[in-house]
Amino acid sequence: MLEFLTQSPHFYDYVTLGVLFLGVFNVGEILFLLYNKAKVERSELKRGNLKRLAATALITATDPAELLPPPVAEDEFAAYSEAIASVLDSFEGEVAVKAAKLLTDLGIDGHYRRLARHRTWYKRGNAIDILSSFRLRANREFFLAVFRSEPSTDVKYRILYGLSRLTRDHAEIRELAELLSTLPYLTAKYTEDIFFNIISALKANGREEEFGLFLKEALDDKKVLNLVKRDCLTACHAASCEKGRSVLKKYYEAHEEEPEIQIAAVRALAKMGDFVLIPPALRHADWRVRLTALKYADLCCTDLLPEIRCLLRDNSYHVRLAAAMTMARAGGAARAALTEEAASQDKFAAAAAAYALTQGAA
């Protein structure tokens, strides 16, 4: 073929044609990109204007639906839902009530409920995310119904996320935990977020003690994965759930073989100012538990000094260093002991002590 072209008397005509074709193709491509850029910009502008209009109507009008043009196109629904979700996220009181009413008055909620049954999974997932952002209690039954018929696991995770923001009592937490156990464990962050949302939703409704009840029930429940229990305690720590305090010690005692659960229990309790688990955790066989306890040991009491000092000779480098840092932070007698240890015959203990003293000075 190449030979035929190069030996042809029309070779230069072919080359010219080729170059011309490429030139036309490039120009066409640039025009196509420019057209799409302008289209996106127009759409962004329209969305911005509609969002501003929706926010202004929510502030100024008694019935904002009367002022706003009903959404027809997908980007109009998106603009309204973004504005309303932002209001619901940021405000409560009169403006939030009006925003929630607007969702039904303009048919936005209904539109996304229809999309949640779309044949394409990512459209269903997107619709579920938007419905979740509205936090409408009325959507709870809908989410449960969709979960039962949904074939995609990805969408199911999103449905559970939406449900977690609507939780009101421990029966609903149990239901959610059961649904969660029907899916493969995703990530620690996801599960922690689910329980963090649950605690936040309960706190917002003044029903934080419901989470304490759930924790009690889940303690001996074999159906709840240990990983889920651990994430539950981590969420307790992150959301400062005070009502779970009494049961956290039981989690520590009941999960001798699960250091990660014990670490989560130690951290959650210490954050609430309860250091009851620190002494046993300092003597724990697993170095990660000892390390966690050391992070809080300087805050609890001075009579732990001999035990912390012993940990300067621990097998784990991390524990030795953390013990030295804890003694440096504690100050007073602990710091004096640390200065003695810096001159110790034990090279490992001396190095950790010297490091902590220089860090303290810095």
Place this chain on the structure above:
Amino acid sequence: MAKILIIDDDETIHLIGRAYLGKAGYEVQTAFDGPEGLEKAAAFNPDLVLLDINMPKMSGFDVAKKLRENAGTKHIPIFIMTSLKQDSNIQRGYGLGIDDYITKPTNMAHLKLKIDKFLEKHKRP
């Protein structure tokens, strides 16, 4: 007329803040991100800054730090207004010298009362 600067990347917050606080007799200016907020804080010299944490370009913590480091803005009271509820964030905020940490969702009527009281107590000479 007391002046309030809202630094938040969400335009809805600007609109609602302007409407409520403007109606209450405050002069309100808004900024979409940290650098713009710092610029406006220096030029506008507000009596109070309402500051979000999650913003593009610069986080609210960095903005608060910069405001406190700058001799011209270190006196300006800062209220952080955010949906981040974790204790670690609250501690970090107060550690930077903010005056209040308000978690979203916020009731605008309550926020207005809080601002009224605060500014009454900390009136500039």
